[in-house]
Structures are given as structure tokens and as C-alpha cells.
Amino acid sequence: MEQLKIQRDFFRTHRTKDVGFRKKALRRLQQEIIAREDAICDAIYADFKKPRFETLAAETQFVLADLKHTLKKMASWARPEKVGSSWMNWPSSDYIYKEPYGNVLIIAPWNYPFQLAIAPLIGALAAGNTAVIKPSEVTPHTAAIVSEIIKAAFKPEYVTVVEGGVETSQRVLAEKWDYIFFTGSTRVGQIVYESAAKHLTPVTLELGGKNPTIVDGTAAIATAAKRIAWGKFLNAGQTCIATDYVLVDSSVKQKLVEELKKSITDFYGENIENSPDYARTVSEKHYSGLKDMLKGEEILFGGNTNDSDNYLSPTLVNEPKLGSKLMEGEIFGPILPIISYENEADIDRHIAKYGKPLATYVFSNRKSFQKKIIDTYSFGGGAINDTVIQITNKRLPFGGVGASGIGAYHGRTSFDLFSHQKSIIKKANWLDIPLRYPPYTMPLKFVKKVKHLF
Secondary structure: HHHHHHHHHHHHOOOOHHHHHHHHHHHHHHHOOOOOOOHHHHHHHHOOOOOHHHHHHHHHHHHHHHHHHHHHHHHHHHHHHEEEEOOHOOEEEEEEEEEEEEEEEEEEEOOOOOOOHHHHHHHHHOOOOOOEEEOOOOOOOHHHHHHHHHHHHHOOEEEEEEOOOOHHHHHHHOOOOOOOEEEOOHHHHHHHHHHHOOOOOOOOEEOOOOOOOOOOOOOOHHHHHHHHHHHHHHHHHHOOOOOEEEEEEEHHHHHHHHHHEEEEEEEHHHOOOOOOOOOOOHHHHHHHHHHHOOOOOEEOOOOOHHHHEEEEEEEEEOOOOOOOOHHHOOOOOEEEEEEEEEOOOHHHHHHHHHHOOOEEEEEOOOOOHHHHHHHHOOOOOHHHEEOOOHOOOOOOOOOOHHHHOOOOOOOOOHHHOOEEEEEEEOOOOOOOOOOOOOOOOOOOHHOHHHHHHH
16 A cells, blocks of 8 residues: 555654654644634535534534644653652663554544544644544545645645545555554444454554433433433434433433423424434435334334435434344434333343443432442443533543443543553663672572562
8 A cells, every 4th residue: 555655654754753743743734624614514514414513513623622732732741751660670760751653544434524533633643653544435525625634734654545435444454554543333343453453453443332321210300301312413313422222210201201302392493304403314324224223113202204315303212122123233323212210120131231332321319329330330431410521521531441442532542542652761870789680699588578679
């Protein structure tokens, strides 16, 4: 692959290891994004009618905030970090040096096609790597604007974009990279992981899962419904950390359903299809899959479709069976199953079935219940009495666990993710204790005490 070859040659010049070089590069990226923000919004709208507000908040301004923070902090992140030395190595000074891996491949998804291409790129460049970005072919207008921005900001030997479909992905994955960053489905993540394993390439996999939201009998139901509906139907449900299904105490289920209906209507009006604030399903294939999930289900609200526009309205489904198509895997669309529970054993039965999700949310005024969910179940991250907001704090690492992902990023975590931590001990010459050298004269009973000197 020609793009990778020229980037390998460029990386060997060591220019990317200069922090000043990295800063200038990120500032160019910042300027190009600001100059093309309207074009980015237009491109994403052309791909799946994402509202301008959502594009600004969750795509361009999200990335610009990350850039601003990284530019401010990266010099301090890049400095060698002094750590305490052990008595065994005295006299010495011990450090952790941060060095780039080298040539990075970033494979971006279609649901947040700008943010999820550029946010990992910021971390990769801040850490001193080169990068090849493979945007999703499902959002071609956004892929084109990403390519335009990258061409304007960088020379191809430093950063470039490779567009194309499945065959292109297969071609780039066949190469030996120094690091691969992938965002997408668990199924494709497994393919990426297998490809990386052939070359022992380290990876970050940002995947998904069946994210539960648990609402107990003490929750503030009206507020819970508003926050659940917002997080679920943002981007027409095409958000990896959105609620996938709600487990609600049977005593408050009806009230929650009514409040969800009210919130949806308040957000998008009586005629949701005409709302400027509601996106569309990204492709005909994905849209058809969502419609299939609804077959045979009891719809409490919504379920309206328009095949000509991939339109599926916000939809509430009543008590789907665990073995149904709707509950087989991640929904990734504007369908929200509502499932009642009688006791905590019911909660466990549902959550345990789906492994470790990317997110879990709890609505409850009982601190003991909140703590129990956090302590009992493994998941990527989450929130108490809200949804989705954990992604907005750059001080919090974002990533999955188990089948929902490997590795985390955002803020300082992104820099560390794309940096190899090189351990260095600088030993003084003015003293050289002979005890470690043969012939070994130290009594063995003292050797067993050496551990106290580390």
C-alpha cells in the first residue's frame, strides 16, 4: 500500500517527535475545521438529515473542544514523567518516556462520521504518529469533506484519507500497522482484531452492546423519561451509548410510558416526520433491518415509517421476548423496548444475558441501589439519573469492556493511548554496590529480604 510506505519513510525522519511540529499540525486541522464547519453540517445532513444543532454539538464543536484542550496540555503530557526509584537501583533517576507507536490506521463508522474520524486522529497526532483514515462509505458526503480537510491540513506522508467500501477495508487491514483504532460493530471488530493479531498490532476497539437503562420505583419519572428519550432518539437512535432497552419497576411502568410519549411529542411535535430536529436512518439496509425487528411486536407509541426517506419514528415497544429479533443484539435505531421487572433477580436475568455493554444507566433516588448496580455489573461507563452525558467530560476515559470494546480515549487518555510508555532508569556511576554480581556471597536468608528493597 503506497500510502503506508510513504508514511513509514516520513516517520523515520523523526519530525513527528517534535512537539512544536505536532502543535502546528493540530492548529492547521483546527483552522480547516472552523473554516469548513458549515460544509461539514451540510455534508452530514446530506447523508442522513442530522439536525444542525446535533452536528454542531456532537460533531464539530465536540472535536474543536478536544483540539483546544489537547493544544493547551500536550506539551506537559509529552514530557518524560519522573517516578520514584527503588532502593535496589539506588542511586538512580527513573522516568517514563512517551514515544509514538508509528503508523496508525483509524477506521471510522457512519453514525458520528466526522467526530469519530477526527477525535482519534487528534490523539494520534498529539502523540507523534502518522495516520491513515478510512471513513465509512455509508456516509459518502461526510467522507468527502473529511478527505478535503485532511488534504488541506496535511501532506499525505503525514496524514491521508483512503475512501472505499469493504474491499478497501480488507486491503488496508492486510497491511502491517503500528496501531489500529476501530469504531464500529462488534462483528466487524472481531475481523479487525483477527487482522491485527497476524502482525501482533495493538488495537483499540470502540464497539457497542445492549445498553440497559434501569428505572426503579423511587426515580423522578418525568425527568427520567425526558432524559431517556433525549439520549435514545438523539441521532435517530444511532448512538453506540444510547439506551438499548429499559428495565422499569412494574409499579411505575405505566407512568414512565406516558411520560416518554409526552417527552417525544414535546421534542418533535405531533408530526415527527416534519420535525427539523429528527434525523433519518442512515441507509436502506439498516432501515429495513429495523423494520424487521418490529414485526410481531406490540407497539405502544410510534412505529410510523416512510420508505422513500428511511424514516422510522421514535417507537416504544411493550415487553418484547428475550428471544425476539428485537432483543437479539444491539438495536442501533429509534426503537425502545420497555420491560418491567418485579425484583432485582429479574434485572440480573436480563443484564446477565447480554454480557458487558458499552453503557449502563440507572434512574433511582436510592444510593444503595445505584451503588449496587455499579458494583455488580461490568460495563464501559454510564450515568446515574441521566443518559449519554458521560462522553462529554474530556477528563473521563471513554471505552468499552469485553465484547463492547478494548481501550479508551478522550483528552489525556487519547494521548496516552497512542503513546508507548518507555521505561528508563538513569543509573549513577559514583557508587556500584557489588552484592548483585557473582560470585554470590550474600547469605540466602538475606536474598529473601531483597523484595523489601524494590
